[in-house]
Amino acid sequence: MVLGLFADWDCTVDERQLSSGDSLILYTDGVTESFHEDEEQFGEERLIDALRRHRELAAREMLAAVVREVQQFSPQEQQDDITLIAAKCRDGLR
Numbered sequence: 001m002v003l004g005l006f007a008d009w010d011c012t013v014d015e016r017q018l019s020s021g022d023s024l025i026l027y028t029d030g031v032t033e034s035f036h037e038d039e040e041q042f043g044e045e046r047l048i049d050a051l052r053r054h055r056e057l058a059a060r061e062m063l064a065a066v067v068r069e070v071q072q073f074s075p076q077e078q079q080d081d082i083t084l085i086a087a088k089c090r091d092g093l094r
Contacts, residue, residue: 018089023059025051030080034070042073059086 018024027047034042047066054065063084070082 018087020089020091022089023051023055023062024087026085028081028083030078030082031066031070031084033080034074034078034082035076036073037076042070046073059088062086 032042032044032047036042046069050066050069051062054062057065063086066084067082071078
């Protein structure tokens with residue numbers, strides 16, 4: 001769902017506590033809906049797998065690695081934006 005687009009939006013609001021080592025990743029549909037030449041989408045499972053493979057990297061490097069994987073999966077001209085935002089919780093910080 002697009003954030004902030006609708007004045008009234010029926011949704012569930014919840015809170016989560018991040019612990020040391022946790023990551024919060026926000027992404028646009030341009031990531032998961034990037035198409036392979038056989039019309040297969042990158043999808044959420046590939047995104048999760050890529051994030052897990054690169055989770056030990058700093059946030060900037062992790063996101064760059066994931067974007068490279070999306071671009072390798074979908075080497076043709078991108079039809080939508082690829083936007084990823086990461087927040088990583090480190091020891092002693094909240």
